[in-house]
Amino acid sequence: MKNHELSILIFCCSVVCFVGCTKEKTFERTQVEGMVTLNGNPVEKGVITFIPAGKGASAGAKIESGKFMIxxxxxPSPGDYRVEIDSSVPTGKQILSTDGETMEDEFENSIPPKFNRLTELKVTLKTGNNQHLFDLETD
Known part of the structure; x- marks a missing residue:
């Protein structure tokens, strides 16, 4: 075998080893859809996020007229998840914008912290299609 052929063989083996060793781990995924209500009324606009309790893929979706679909x-992957739900609504007040010159509408999260940043919501997702109703109640 000539030096040139040996060099090509070593290069090809290195590429195969490199590609095989750096292959990104992929997660199995599953479909999730459902409804979000607050005090019995559909959440008009918002965001729902599924955060894995362990290993797995996280996912999120917009909420429109109480419905969401991922x-x-x-x-997300099948497994256990924390669920965070947010919905920004105007307060009716005006605040100074970040440019320091103009006024803009003020917004606040209509969903209590126990359903988002301090969430108490937990679900287990299975392989296949998952349907969930999040019927949230304020205290």
Missing amino acids: PKQQG
Whole structure:
């Protein structure tokens, strides 16, 4: 074997080893859809996020008229999740914008912290299609 052929063989083996060793781990994914209500009324606009309790893919979706849907391609992995739900609504007040010159509408999260940053919501997602109703009640 000539030096040139040996060099090509070593290069090819290195590429195969490198590609095989750096292959990104992918997670199985699942579809999630459902409804979010607050005090019996659909949450008009918001965001729902599924955060894995262990290993797995997280996912989120917009809430429109109380409904959300995450297709399998972008969905979370089967497993245990914390769920955070947020919905910003105008307070009716005006505040100074970040440019320091103009006024803009003030918004606040209509969802209590126990359902978002301090969430108490937990679900277990299975392989296949998952449907969940999040019927939230304020104290």
